[in-house]
Amino acid sequence: IISVDPSKIKRGGALLGDRIRMNSIDTERVYMRSLATRASNRSTSAALTGAIELYKQAGFDLIIVETSGIGQSGTEIVDISDIPIYVMTSEYGAATQLEKINMLDLAEIVVLNKFEKKGSLDAYRDIRKQMIRNRGEWHAKPEDMPVYPTIAAQFNDKGVNNLFAAIVEKINERYSFEWEPKLYTDASPAEDIQAQAIIPGKRVRYLSEISETIRNYHEWAEQQSEIASRLSEVNGTLNQLSNWKPDNKEVLENDLSKMKDHWISKLDVAPKKILDGWDDLYERYKQETFDVKIRDRVIKNELYRESLSGLKIPRVAMPDTKHEGERLKFALKENLPGYFPYTAGVFPFKREGEDPTRMFAGEGTPERTNKRFHYVSEGLEAARLSTAFDSVTLYGEDPGYRPDIYGKIGNSGVSICTLDDMKKLYSGFELTKPTTSVSMTINGPAPMILAMFMNTAIDQEVERYLKAEGKWEQAIKDVKAKYEKLGLPVPKYSNEIPAGNDEFGLGLLGMTGDEVIDAETYDQIKEKTLSSVRGTVQADILKEDQAQNTCIFSTEFALKMMGDIQEYFTEHKVRNYYSVSISGYHIAEAGANPVTQAALTLANGFTYVEYYLARGLNIDDFAHNLSFFFSNGLDPEYAVIGRVARRIWAVAMRKKYEANDRSQKLKYHIQTSGRSLHAQEIQFNDIRTTLQALLAIYDNCNSLHTNAYDEAITTPTEESVRRALAIQMIINKEMGTAKNENINQGSYFISELTDLVEEAILTEFDRITERGGVLGAMESMYQRGKIQDESLYYETKKHTGELPIIGVNTFLKEGAGDEEQKPI
Numbered sequence: 001i002i003s004v005d006p007s008k009i010k011r012g013g014a015l016l017g018d019r020i021r022m023n024s025i026d027t028e029r030v031y032m033r034s035l036a037t038r039a040s041n042r043s044t045s046a047a048l049t050g051a052i053e054l055y056k057q058a059g060f061d062l063i064i065v066e067t068s069g070i071g072q073s074g075t076e077i078v079d080i081s082d083i084p085i086y087v088m089t090s091e092y093g094a095a096t097q098l099e100k101i102n103m104l105d106l107a108e109i110v111v112l113n114k115f116e117k118k119g120s121l122d123a124y125r126d127i128r129k130q131m132i133r134n135r136g137e138w139h140a141k142p143e144d145m146p147v148y149p150t151i152a153a154q155f156n157d158k159g160v161n162n163l164f165a166a167i168v169e170k171i172n173e174r175y176s177f178e179w180e181p182k183l184y185t186d187a188s189p190a191e192d193i194q195a196q197a198i199i200p201g202k203r204v205r206y207l208s209e210i211s212e213t214i215r216n217y218h219e220w221a222e223q224q225s226e227i228a229s230r231l232s233e234v235n236g237t238l239n240q241l242s243n244w245k246p247d248n249k250e251v252l253e254n255d256l257s258k259m260k261d262h263w264i265s266k267l268d269v270a271p272k273k274i275l276d277g278w279d280d281l282y283e284r285y286k287q288e289t290f291d292v293k294i295r296d297r298v299i300k301n302e303l304y305r306e307s308l309s310g311l312k313i314p315r316v317a318m319p320d321t322k323h324e325g326e327r328l329k330f331a332l333k334e335n336l337p338g339y340f341p342y343t344a345g346v347f348p349f350k351r352e353g354e355d356p357t358r359m360f361a362g363e364g365t366p367e368r369t370n371k372r373f374h375y376v377s378e379g380l381e382a383a384r385l386s387t388a389f390d391s392v393t394l395y396g397e398d399p400g401y402r403p404d405i406y407g408k409i410g411n412s413g414v415s416i417c418t419l420d421d422m423k424k425l426y427s428g429f430e431l432t433k434p435t436t437s438v439s440m441t442i443n444g445p446a447p448m449i450l451a452m453f454m455n456t457a458i459d460q461e462v463e464r465y466l467k468a469e470g471k472w473e474q475a476i477k478d479v480k481a482k483y484e485k486l487g488l489p490v491p492k493y494s495n496e497i498p499a500g501n502d503e504f505g506l507g508l509l510g511m512t513g514d515e516v517i518d519a520e521t522y523d524q525i526k527e528k529t530l531s532s533v534r535g536t537v538q539a540d541i542l543k544e545d546q547a548q549n550t551c552i553f554s555t556e557f558a559l560k561m562m563g564d565i566q567e568y569f570t571e572h573k574v575r576n577y578y579s580v581s582i583s584g585y586h587i588a589e590a591g592a593n594p595v596t597q598a599a600l601t602l603a604n605g606f607t608y609v610e611y612y613l614a615r616g617l618n619i620d621d622f623a624h625n626l627s628f629f630f631s632n633g634l635d636p637e638y639a640v641i642g643r644v645a646r647r648i649w650a651v652a653m654r655k656k657y658e659a660n661d662r663s664q665k666l667k668y669h670i671q672t673s674g675r676s677l678h679a680q681e682i683q684f685n686d687i688r689t690t691l692q693a694l695l696a697i698y699d700n701c702n703s704l705h706t707n708a709y710d711e712a713i714t715t716p717t718e719e720s721v722r723r724a725l726a727i728q729m730i731i732n733k734e735m736g737t738a739k740n741e742n743i744n745q746g747s748y749f750i751s752e753l754t755d756l757v758e759e760a761i762l763t764e765f766d767r768i769t770e771r772g773g774v775l776g777a778m779e780s781m782y783q784r785g786k787i788q789d790e791s792l793y794y795e796t797k798k799h800t801g802e803l804p805i806i807g808v809n810t811f812l813k814e815g816a817g818d819e820e821q822k823p824i
Helices: 048-057 076-080 095-100 120-135 158-175 206-243 249-266 269-284 324-333 366-377 404-408 419-425 446-468 472-486 519-532 541-548 555-571 585-589 594-614 619-625 641-656 682-698 718-733 748-770 773-779 782-800
Strands: 002-005 033-036 085-088 109-112 147-149 289-294 297-302 304-306 312-314 359-361 383-388 436-441 535-537 580-583 626-631 668-671 703-705
Touching: 002 048, 033 048, 048 076, 095 120, 109 120, 109 158, 120 147, 147 158, 206 249, 206 269, 206 324, 206 594, 206 641, 206 748, 206 773, 269 324, 359 366, 366 383, 366 419, 366 718, 419 446, 436 446, 446 472, 446 519, 446 535, 446 555, 535 580, 541 555, 541 585, 541 594, 541 773, 541 782, 555 594, 555 619, 580 585, 580 594, 585 594, 585 626, 594 619, 594 626, 594 641, 594 748, 594 773, 594 782, 619 626, 626 641, 641 668, 641 748, 682 703, 682 718, 748 773, 773 782
Parallel strands: 002 033, 085 109, 109 147, 359 383, 383 436, 436 535, 580 626, 626 668, 668 703
Antiparallel strands: 289 297, 304 312
């Protein structure tokens, strides 16, 4: 393959970029070379003829020469090629422009690529007619013209298969060869050349439909609240009449009662039910305890926490107002935690005995990271682990392959490439225990890593079963016998067992559970494990394409694997494990502001919803398996990012998708901003992280990771991780205001900011719709461009000092950089 790229007229340089777009040329049967034209107004290179002769001498069967774009006049390729092929798209303007394209006169095969674009069918018709005129074959049929529509970006595209078969046929015909094209599909008519739509064409406006749904909901909420206000005014007047006795009291009472009935009749069923039950609910929250039913369990929650001064601090404070309009407006737009639209939180109360702490760890070998996991979990009532993988694992590469990859193994994450690695990583943690939850930050190879994790959990339970049934000694003998036969040592945990690790999960290293127990018992253990294991796998490929880049499969194929996994979760009743963590963190770290982060993340989430629905899944069979992941920061919008996301999701799920209550609850993990950690005066970073953690806890996040202060310059140490963990613990255990769980409610500022951020997100939804939805916008790199623009804006403000950052561009230490550096 010889690719010719144009040289710049002024600078003389050329971007030889075609090679980076080739995904399948790593075979020894293919050689690719890029050339620059080295001249202006040329589509070929002076070196091209010599290069072709060289490759002929090298014995290649087929030489493909790709010229640079030629416009209407360039035809040099015809003089040096045996079979000239012209590739074009439908974006050539009016049909009369076809008359000016010389290659339509000279090409033996014409390819109409990007056939999924609007207007392509008309272009297909016009190009064939033009070729009939050019050839003077007035009696020929349009379908006899060698024009081949293709969608080259699509895997196993029928159009590309047709084109390949036509090229082989042309070569055979001209040179009496007997090449036989081996294709997965037979030749297809042009009408069958269609994009394999992830989102059906009729659903492309889904984001704007959601925007309309939410705006309509708020309009309805305002109308109902206004009616309730009128009702409150009537009730107030009736109450005054009982103390004031005018001569026409009965007439007034009669008229006011009719007016009251009129306003009550204007209320919809749900608002009326809210108002009727308000006083009872208020009294329930004034009791000592509050019972909440979760699935089949009733949990008794203490409603007050006592301060050192002896005051009873309410866990949830309810508005103390008699005004029906204010009551209803609060209930429809905010409501208490655990009540639709879940603005204040998706659960009525935070889980007792389990803080929302989830610390991110991963470095070196599985044994080394296992030691760190036990370190950060020491003394905690629940083990909530978050796993960072090294770049070798993130890209699905083999860490045993030399030479370049060695330096990356275990760098900034743990190296995992086998099932045994996974068993070592989580050894000592009971993965099916309700107080254990494991999050894995992995995207490209997520299906494979998830399979390893699930097998690890299953094998742990097989180990438990064997020990309980008195069969453990025999299993150990089976493992030893297997490796004696192979002539290999039995796999083992390489390092010293760390404190806190009871070695649970290490017994079946080198074996899988189905090798040591019968199939029926194994299947029973497997099903029970799958329904019990708790945690999250990130697996958010849309965010990878938009911001982080760890893509190893095409977006379409990765989405299909995500859909397959979700179907498996649905069929096997995997209720407590999230199949995707729809992530805004990496979008923010790439440079997006908080509004863009939230908008793109929610848009991605709704795209998964639309795709799973298009696959035939029921909304309530998968929505509860979706979770979210946001970045925090110090911008004002971060104070409400969680409550805005919860409200948008809840209203869309109930009003647009008619989902049940569980599906309406958006659960999210949040991490303090990595971008806000600065290398200058790193000790200030803990202050920033503390403030961000406070915002997250006040906003009722479901889990939280606090970054270590030294991450700006190095891999976190045990000391810095301990400090980061202490930030959360001090807020949760010592901070008096954290005794209350809806502290943001009642703030006029927070309420107005919530509305402002929500509308900004809905406006962004409309912008994405204009570009064909999330997938359409990704084709034009809209999300990437927006993130880059906002990143540049932030960096410029930081550089000029317009955005003050303490210790970086203001409040600078005198003689900074001259003092002796302390080792960390």
